[in-house]
Amino acid sequence: MIQTKTLLIAIFTFLSLYFTAQSQRFAYEYVFVKDSTKMNDKESELMYLDVSKKGSKFFSQKREIADSLHLEIVKNQNKDFSGIDYGLVVYVVEKSYPDFKINLFDNLDMSKYKISDNRKMDWKILSEKETIGDLNAQKATCNFAGRTWTAWFVSDIPIQDGPYKFNGLPGLIIKIEDKTKSHSFVLKEIKKLRSDQEWKSDGEKKSFNAIIAIDQEKYKKQFKDNRENPTKGMRQMMSGGNKIMMIDEKGKPLDIEEMMRDMEKNAKANNAKNNNVLELDLLQ
Known part of the structure; x- marks a missing residue:
């Protein structure tokens, strides 16, 4: 502290x-x-x-x-x-x-x-108190986003x-x-x-695309879809007629389809390791 x-x-x-x-x-x-x-x-x-x-x-x-x-x-x-x-x-x-x-x-x-x-x-404020640093804190608990939380607050x-x-x-x-x-x-x-x-x-803030406003339920669906289809956005952009060309450090053109498969494979591997997100109910 x-x-x-x-x-x-x-x-x-x-x-x-x-x-x-x-x-x-x-x-x-x-x-x-x-x-x-x-x-x-x-x-x-x-x-x-x-x-x-x-x-x-x-x-x-x-x-x-x-x-x-x-x-x-x-x-x-x-x-x-x-x-x-x-x-x-x-x-x-x-x-x-x-x-x-x-x-x-x-x-x-x-x-x-x-x-x-x-x-x-829905907080449950408890009588238990504790000195944290030099602050007199009080305990409270709640269930939120798939987890049980214990908090200490200072009035x-x-x-x-x-x-x-x-x-x-x-x-x-x-x-x-x-x-x-x-x-x-x-x-x-x-x-x-x-x-x-x-x-x-x-x-x-300025951004390349317009910010999409959604609620929590729609975000959950988008979150799960993104984990299952991590290259969906890029594929949609390519299917819309947008040409994408990428080169390596020597200036040689890369195989976009092969690169997309590698990106998807790596993203799914990373997602498998990132299985303990803060809002655990996003994965349920």
Whole structure:
């Protein structure tokens, strides 16, 4: 957790600025297991929950860095995007205040989706309390997206939000973990953001294709279809009369059909190892 002195200062700052709509950034360490058959193989990513008067945005630190590098390359009219680390977590979660409407932005195949999620979290607040860092946290549990979650929230930070889609407790969620201990988020840092750092929606970013707006049920169908047919989008684009030519490092044209078969084979192999997604019910 955050060092005691830093944490206390951060909380005091947050409380003193909360009612003036000062934007804040809550940094969480996300630790997760991709393959349920290898529970000791854990990955981690630093995630940001940026909170402002209009709502919150949850995204990867590496994604933020990658987006800045990408814009700089485009600005300089360069086409070499190699070497950019986009991180392991590509989705973005946005919540609006005060209604806490949730939108997930995610890429599947060759399309970008904006997924509205209206599922409510039925929290059970328990009497158990624990000091985490220097915060007095209280325990709560809920079932969400195919998993049983245990959360610790702090009512001293008066915001009913938390990492990913989690919200609805009477205070900020500073730690949450699923029953299998294969997905966890732990608060690591709080800092004040400048006024010009207030988050912008992913829906406002320029993209090659229009963002497709769907609900959670349609997203589930698209998610499963993408795992079963990982090259569907590219094949549809080719069948529409679009010609695709790819070359190797020596400039020799590649066999597109052979390359597509290899892509599909590799994608399915990776999906088989990525069998422990956060929203487990997407696979059911």
